[in-house]
Amino acid sequence: MANPLEQFQIKTLVPIQMGSVDASLTNAGLFMVITVAAISLFLSLGMRQRSLIPGRWQSMAELSYEFIAGMIRDNVGSEGRKYFPFIFSLFMFILFANLIGLIPYAFTFTSHIAVTFTMAMVVFLGVTVIAIIRHGLHFFTLFLPSGVPMVMAPVLIPIEVLSYLSRPISLSIRLFANMMAGHTMMKVFAGFIIPLGILGGWAPLGVDVALTAFEFLVAFLQAYVFTVLTCLYLNDAIHLH
Template identity: 60%
Template sequence: MEEQGVAVANDPIHQFQISRLVPIEVGGLDFSFTNSSLFMALTVATAGAFLFMSTTSRGLIPGRLQSVSEMSYEFIAGMLRDSAGSGGMKFFPMVFSLFMFVLVANLLGMFPYFFTVTSHIIVTFVLALFVILTVMIYGFAKHGLGFFGIFVPSGVPAALAPVVAPIEVISFLSRPISLSVRLFANMLAGHITLKVFAGFVTSLGALGAWGIGGAILPLLMTVALTGLEFLVAFLQAYVFAILTCMYLNDAVHGAH
């Protein structure tokens, strides 16, 4: 039993395991409410409650928490306006929800024993697909077949168009993959690294006085990595949001 406990504590992959909390099965597919679902709900509840509670007073002069909400609002609004212009502002709720969801999911994942929703490729892929489908549906609805114009950048000589267009098509199709893998891989790798270094601390610490001395280095590393992971948590949410804005720019403005 004890070895098992040690094994769990040192296993860097264990934190990504999904376990069924409420098993649900429909038509042979597993729709169980899992720990992943629980942390999605927790993410949404945390973000929603924070944004809601911090703004209940509707202060003309904002308090600290209200300032945070306002800053995130203006941060995303500015980002979207800069990338996609005022025409892109109709997608503001979408970009803001995506940013808040990814940010809070990443940050919640930093708590020990918490599950990191965004460390699963399927979650980030669904979010990326949501973005790309929005871009495609809105793009075709607005520009019709002219939306294909985004595959031929302006200023490219007609002779080069047959070469450039396939490259643009591939680049467009790889967007959901790059968008989702970037977030997923960052969160996964960061959490594994953190766990591995933290594991060194406990393993070395079990070796007596010399081990404890030697454990100082991985301990410092773990502390530093924790800081880095908080940065990555924010940065990846930011990257996800700004890429969403840039892709939406294609949908709003068509050929560039």
């Protein structure tokens, strides 16, 4: 039986060396390029006609735009409009990476902690910088909500600081673990199909079909969760609770 973790192996396709740094195009890098190309094609071809009454494809492109615009409006408010391109890019990047990763033999780069943690850190640092620029020292009131008695401060502040610092960790592990677990499960059940033969093989095949459908849901849901949490963090940064 094939190792279910083999699918996560990073393989170098085009070796590139920049000084002492390895900048090779790997299968992960290739799928990042494919993802960006797919998003660009999806939007530019969808909006090619710019028709007043949208067709199906244009509707999908407009739907994705309005989905993220609505998410920012609801969770951040009008000040969030500035960050719309970033949040939209983030959502589409994760969503397309997850969905493309579901194609057999494709590589899912969101199943790598290095990628998800980097994205989470960019969000975390960006949000913290925005908060400090907007509020200066008032930013630290985030760790002590107003109206809390001072006696509670020694307990509350460490908890709040810890929960704030754990944001990028939970954000990155949630996405990475979901993608990795889903793909591993599918591979494990797929590995049973041939060994169980023509009689017993149907059961793991059925499970895999169900899992595939479930993974489509997870692919969308995780992109959504990552984006919504980014919006909530941004809201905290702009409005400080």
